[in-house]
Amino acid sequence: MGDVARHAGVSSQTVSRVSNGYPGVIPETRELVLKAMDELGYRPNSAARALKLGSFHTIGVITFSLEAVGNHRTIQAISVAAAKAGYAVTLIPVDLPTQSGVEHAFGRLEELAVDAVAVIVEVHLLDRAKVVLPRGVPTVVVDSDAGDEYTVVDTDQADGARQATRHLIELGHTNIRHLAGPESSFAAQRRVDGWRESLSEAGLEAKEVMRGDWSAASGYEAGSILLADPDCTAVFCANDQMALGLYRAAAEAGRRIPEDLSVVGFDDSADTPAYSPPLTTIHQDFAEVGRRSVAAILEQLRTREHKPGTSIVPTRFIQRASTAPPAVSS
Template sequence: MADVARRAGVSSQTVSRVSNGHPGVVDATRRQVLDAMKELGYRPNSAARALKSGEFRTIGIILFTLSTTGNVRTLEAIATSAAEEGYAITLLPVAVPTQDEVRGAFTRLGELAVDAIIVIMEVHLLDAATVSLPPNIGVVVADSNAGDRYSVVDTDQAGGSREAVRHLLGLGHRTVWHLAGPADSFAAQRRADAWRATLEEAGREVPPPVRGDWSAESGYLAGLRLAGEPGCTAVFAANDQMALGLLRALHERGRAVPAEVSVVGFDDIPEAGSFIPPLTTVHQDFAEVGRRCVAGVLRQLRTDAVERGTTLVPTRLVVRGSSGPPPGA
């Protein structure tokens, strides 16, 4: 810092202000300092900053898998939002979803020196793990039902599911079948519960759900079963990947979409409009989820307040070519 100050002809205090982005430095002086930093290859020492300020400017992320659309897009949004706030992220995937692995992940993050933690996982493991969090650390959980224990940010899973089912009923279908997600997923549970409740409220028969594992392959296998159900004219799939497999199975079995069977998905992945036919689906705003997760942990850091409760990000139905009236309507 002293070398930069000498090269720029300013005080070390001015170099510190420029380095930390403080206002009050005139533009010409700021440019002199930045030019001197570049010439000398100067980079602020983050470890020294952390010792002085008590902040590491790093957010730890714990998650189970990068194989699902929701996790990848939420993580991308978190990383972007954190960078905009001047924070880095430390990613710690949990290889096997067990209580011991969750405990170990929190321990490792504590050792890696982070200011806050965002958790993207099924919260029943988080609750059961009896983890010991580092003091004065903010925690936000994405996609869970942990509002009484932690601050939660999630999309409106139930609202989006109700809108999907009502859309199909409004087209004239007598009932709606459901291609559900994994039994241990809270997101899948909320979508299935809303599907069932919407049918019951409308006085419609509730068909037995067919379960998949979020993958297109599981959707294909489920679709082979649903294609053999003569009364199945509409299917609400719990995610777009399973809907993709379902479309393939219906095509192979000669069930035209949407002339014979309508299909609605959930997620609105970038490829959804390129399916054959283009997929009607529930759009989730993953970017907004990521922004609110980062804003939540930083707010806790800055106010030293522990937050609880759930923030829901609205969803919306995107109607495309895979849904239409039932045969003969």
């Protein structure tokens, strides 16, 4: 820092103010200091600055599977929003979806330099695990029914399912099956609820739910069983990956999409327009989930107050070519 000060012709205190982002340095002087830093290859010591200021400008993100498209896109959205706010993200994956796995992840927070935490785990594990958050660490729970104890940012899962199911009902389908996610998943259960509610409102029967694990492979396996029902003319899939697996099962069963089988997904993944045919789906605004999560964290950091409550991000129906009225029997 002394070298930078001499090179720029300013005091060490001025270099410190520029380095730490303090106001009160005239633009011309700030440019001189930044130029000197660049020419000398000087980089501020972030660890030392954090100790001095009491802030690491880092958000910890605790999550389960990194393979799930929803989790991946949520993490990406939080990272982008955090970066725009000048924060880095430290990812803390939970190796096993168990109490001990969650406890271990939270325990690591005591070892890591983070200012706040975004948690993407199922609420039943938060409830059952003996999890004790470090005192004073702002926390936001993402896509989970965490109730009144936490600050929650959630996608409107049930309404998305209702939009998908109502679309199929409006097309004239009466035997609409659901390929759901895991029973342990809050999001999957909310989508099941929305599907059942819409069928009930229309006076239609909600037949047995088939379940997968969010992967295309599980969609293929569950879809192969589901399509054994010859009267099934439409399927609402809990995510786009399982819908992709269902596409394969339908092709092998000789069921054309959408002529013989209408399919609706959930997520609006980037590759769904490239499905054959392009997939009708429910759009999740992951970017907005990320923005709201980071905004809630920054508000807690600013006010030093914990404000429990839930912020719901709307979903949007995207119609493409995978749905049509049921074929008329000859």
